[in-house]
Amino acid sequence: MIRKATAHWRGTGRDGDGDLTTDSGVLSQTPYSFKTRFEDTPGTNPEELLAAAHAGCFTMALAFQLQQAGFDPESLETQAAVSLEADPAGGFKITRSALTLTAKVPGLDEAKFDELAGNAEKGCPLSKVINAEITLTKTLL
Template structure:
């Protein structure tokens, strides 16, 4: 399996404009700028797309891991916040992915719930691709 996306950019870093597209056309020339990426939370940007990808991946990983142990996840509601910071050379860097997952599942003890959530976090393909701190706050509802 292979997933594809593309981006086009015109102009300088702060004054330029660009678009982001996916092969599936879920995003089709979605515009983005320096401002939508770093200043205004309303608008497209690579970090926002990474957050969405991580949330979707975590949801499926949680459902899979709980299901392997015989537990049906009735619902999983996940929010991911990608944290930007600066490295030791003052260059922008993604520093962390903060995940909050509210999981409705019956029959699992609190200890096993926490263990399975950590297994899912570690096994999610997006988590495995990232070389950053990943923090999961799994809440049983």
């Protein structure tokens, strides 16, 4: 399976701008720029997209973990907060992806919840490629 996206950029790093398009069409010439990345201008940025991807990947992995264990989740909601910081070696680097999960799963006890959520965090394909600290805070309702 191969998934594709295209970035198109015009101009310099600080003053230029670009757009992102995915083959699925979910993103279609979605604007991004220095201002959408480092300020609050509308548009997206690579870290936001990584956060969305990590939250989605982890949540789907947990849904499969729960299903295999015989649980039917009522709701799973995950926020991923990706940190971009200055790199002492130069430039910037992603240093952390902090996952915050709220789950409502009838019949699931806390110990099994901890086990399955931990398995999902480690087993999610994006967790396996993110070269940064990954944390998981979870609440079972």
